[in-house]
Amino acid sequence: QVQLVESGGGLVEAGGSLRLSCAASERTFSNYVMAWFRQAPGKEREFVATITWSGDRTSYANSVKGRFTISRDNAKNTVYLQMNSLKAEDTAVYYCAGGAMAGARSPSMYAYWGQGTQVTVSS
Numbered sequence: 001q002v003q004l005v006e007s008g009g010g011l012v013e014a015g016g017s018l019r020l021s022c023a024a025s026e027r028t029f030s031n032y033v034m035a036w037f038r039q040a041p042g043k044e045r046e047f048v049a050t051i052t053w054s055g056d057r058t059s060y061a062n063s064v065k066g067r068f069t070i071s072r073d074n075a076k077n078t079v080y081l082q083m084n085s086l087k088a089e090d091t092a093v094y095y096c097a098g099g100a101m102a103g104a105r106s107p108s109m110y111a112y113w114g115q116g117t118q119v120t121v122s123s
Contacts, residue, residue: 002026002112004096009117012086016121020081022096022114029077030054033099036070036081037107038092038119045095047105049081059103064090088123 003025012018020036035050049060049070058070069082079096094117097110104110 002029002032002098004098004112004114006094006096006114006117009094009119011120011122014086014088014121014123016086017082017084018086018119020083020094020096020117020119022079022081024077024079024098026077029098030074032112033102033104034070034072034079035097035099035104035110036079036094037097037110038090038094039116040092043092045107047107048094050103050105051079052102057102059105061105083119086119086121088121091119091121093118 006022008020036048037045038048039045047061051058051070055072067085072079096114098112099110101109
């Protein structure tokens with residue numbers, strides 16, 4: 001079973017940047033589609049971005065397109081989320097997830113989840 005551990009969250013001013021990392025425990029990391037989701041207080045968990053096994057295709061929520069970039073390094077069993085031009089509405093707990101279906105945007109399509117990392121953007 002894949003274990004995922006996120007890091008890199010924190011407090012940043014609006015307009016700033018953060019890079020989240022998600023390290024996987026298994027050498028078979030490259031077998032999984034990876035994604036980032038986020039959940040703000042009182043709201044449902046929402047899709048942010050996803051990347052295919054090889055990293056050749058990515059997909060983003062409209063709310064982050066052009067500001068966030070998902071990438072992966074299969075040699076390091078790690079997926080990243082570079083977040084630029086952060087806004088107060090990006091404040092949430094960010095989760096990485098692993099699954100089998102490329103392009104999936106529903107949390108139910110991902111079997112493996114990290115514990116989450118808090119991102120707080122001050123306005």
